[in-house]
Amino acid sequence: MLSQLVKENPHVCYYVGLLLVFLLFCQKAWKLLCNNYNSSVGIPPGSGGLPFVGETLQFTAAINSSKGVYEFVRVRRLRYGNCFKTKLFGETHVFISNTESAKAILNNEGGKFSKRYIKSIAELVGPDSLLCASQQYHKHIRGCLFSLFSTDSLSSFVKLFDELVLEAMSSWKCGSTVIIQDEALKLACKAMCKMLISMESGSELEMMQKEVGHVCEAMLALPFRLPWTRFYKGLQARKKIMDMLEKNISERRSGISSSHVDFLQQLLAEDHDNKLNKDEVPRLTDTEIKDNILTMIIAGQDTTATAMAWMIKFVDENEEVLNMLMKEQIQIEKKGPRSTYLTLEALNEMPYASKVIKEALRMASIVQWLPRVSLEDCEIKGLKIKKGWNINIDARSIHHDPTTYNYPDVFNPLRFHAETKQNSFLAFGVGGRMCMGKNMAKTMMLVFLHRLITNYKWKVIDSDASIKKWAIFSKLQNGCPIRLICMKEDTSNKTVMGY
Numbered sequence: 461m462l463s464q465l466v467k468e469n470p471h472v473c474y475y476v477g478l479l480l481v482f483l484l485f486c487q488k489a490w491k492l493l494c495n496n497y498n499s500s501v502g503i504p505p506g507s508g509g510l511p512f513v514g515e516t517l518q519f520t521a522a523i524n525s526s527k528g529v530y531e532f533v534r535v536r537r538l539r540y541g542n543c544f545k546t547k548l549f550g551e552t553h554v555f556i557s558n559t560e561s562a563k564a565i566l567n568n569e570g571g572k573f574s575k576r577y578i579k580s581i582a583e584l585v586g587p588d589s590l591l592c593a594s595q596q597y598h599k600h601i602r603g604c605l606f607s608l609f610s611t612d613s614l615s616s617f618v619k620l621f622d623e624l625v626l627e628a629m630s631s632w633k634c635g636s637t638v639i640i641q642d643e644a645l646k647l648a649c650k651a652m653c654k655m656l657i658s659m660e661s662g663s664e665l666e667m668m669q670k671e672v673g674h675v676c677e678a679m680l681a682l683p684f685r686l687p688w689t690r691f692y693k694g695l696q697a698r699k700k701i702m703d704m705l706e707k708n709i710s711e712r713r714s715g716i717s718s719s720h721v722d723f724l725q726q727l728l729a730e731d732h733d734n735k736l737n738k739d740e741v742p743r744l745t746d747t748e749i750k751d752n753i754l755t756m757i758i759a760g761q762d763t764t765a766t767a768m769a770w771m772i773k774f775v776d777e778n779e780e781v782l783n784m785l786m787k788e789q790i791q792i793e794k795k796g797p798r799s800t801y802l803t804l805e806a807l808n809e810m811p812y813a814s815k816v817i818k819e820a821l822r823m824a825s826i827v828q829w830l831p832r833v834s835l836e837d838c839e840i841k842g843l844k845i846k847k848g849w850n851i852n853i854d855a856r857s858i859h860h861d862p863t864t865y866n867y868p869d870v871f872n873p874l875r876f877h878a879e880t881k882q883n884s885f886l887a888f889g890v891g892g893r894m895c896m897g898k899n900m901a902k903t904m905m906l907v908f909l910h911r912l913i914t915n916y917k918w919k920v921i922d923s924d925a926s927i928k929k930w931a932i933f934s935k936l937q938n939g940c941p942i943r944l945i946c947m948k949e950d951t952s953n954k955t956v957m958g959y
């Protein structure tokens with residue numbers, strides 16, 4: 461068949477041959493260019509990959525594997541050491557896993573760096589999201605959102621989340637299987653949507669969780685806008701969420717729906733024409749509000765649910781940790797009357813559980829690297845960085861560095877009893893771009909852990925640690941399924957089986 465094709469179309473073969481020679485030539489020239497480039501002192505080592513596409517295909521293959529996207533980084537870190545360069549989506553990316561360089565870059569002392577996510581993430585969260593905002597603009601948005609994360613709002617959030625957890629657990633049956641990641645995602649979604657936009661209705665919430673899921677799944681996709689692509693579906697989901705927020709805002713503005721106590725209400729101007737709020741801080745426009753509400757939903761729910769699943773898995777695998785946790789948590793439970801909800805004060809009395817959470821966040825490193833862009837040619841700790849390069853601080857590698865954390869692969873919450881090296885715990889980032897919801901995340905994890913430990917005996921029934929494909933965070937593929945072994949007594953007279 462091939463020989464017939466050659467006979468019938470000799471000119472086609474000639475062009476195909478020429479194309480192959482040209483591609484080979486490009487590849488050789490590219491390699492030569494990369495080698496020259498890398499030989500310069502201080503320039504990070506690494507491969508530029510193929511012309512134009514760089515190593516995007518290898519990166520995408522890692523995203524689509526059960527080892528997860530970090531496998532791409534891990535392999536290159538082993539090959540090149542704690543700093544390497546690659547080309548992804550047409551841009552140069554440098555991965556750094558050295559604490560000193562990380563400190564300089566994240567604290568951004570000379571203003572040489574800003575935050576930058578890959579194109580698909582930037583488009584999905586929107587142009588006015590603080591996640592991708594340039595230095596000055598970021599300051600403005602963060603300033604406007606800052607007051608939302610007060611101690612008062614955290615206190616009411618503790619109660620809200622505890623109520624939701626207890627409500628959910630009341631339907632958990634002894635002997636049944638619960639997928640922690642799925643349950644935690646539902647809880648985090650409910651809590652975040654209530655706190656941000658007072659959304660409580662079942663169908664709306666379901667729709668929100670589904671659409672946010674599509675947005676998250678599209679974040680690592682190639683930014684092709686063709687109807688069958690993951691990216692396109694993510695953009696469609698973003699549009700649906702934006703429309704819903706738009707409707708919500710206009711109902712509040714027109715007075716159809718008012719009297720809400722939530723983040724959205726605080727962000728909406730009381731006086732439409734006044735560009736400053738009562739603290740003389742400029743207000744956000746409606747577009748900025750919508751992009752940043754979506755950002756908070758995305759930043760808050762999947763991360764926290766993923767962290768909870770890893771935490772339960774680690775606790776299950778470490779009997780001694782579970783025993784110490786039980787001791788602390790049962791003590792706290794005994795202190796208060798059983799009918800009341802947990803308070804911020806009660807959470808502050810959980811030093812061991814807090815360390816368990818920190819250790820789970822270190823081990824799992826949900827957000828695996830922190831993305832920045834260099835704004836000028838510069839040198840950081842002997843490393844030459846060019847303007848426009850994407851600089852990714854490899855948090856996972858720093859969290860597993862044996863020179864910082866003894867036996868890094870051992871789950872040992874007590875390691876946080878002593879002071880750790882500065883800037884070596886990056887689960888929430890450090891510096892001006894640090895996670896705004898870190899106390900909320902810890903709250904959700906503590907409340908969930910307390911209620912699970914004090915109300916149930918349980919066992920993880922599938923210890924597989926494969927990573928979910930296409931997930932931007934290091935998410936467990938099996939979601940951490942647990943079997944509820946027995947239930948303690950509660951007010952609805954269930955059997956007391958105790959511990």
Ligand code: HEM
Pocket residue numbers: 566590591602755756757759760761763764767821826827830831886887888889890892893894895896897898900901
């Ligand atoms: C375990 C759960 C969470 C983890 C591991 C986590 C981690 C992070 C990380 C690593 C960053 C980026 C830091 C950087 O680039 O330097 C970040 C940013 C952010 N997070 Fe979280 N987060 C979690 C939960 C939450 C929650 C519950 C919220 C609630 C609203 C939230 C809101 C944000 C926001 C708004 C930003 C952007 C901050 C900025 O750019 O100024 N996060 N988070």
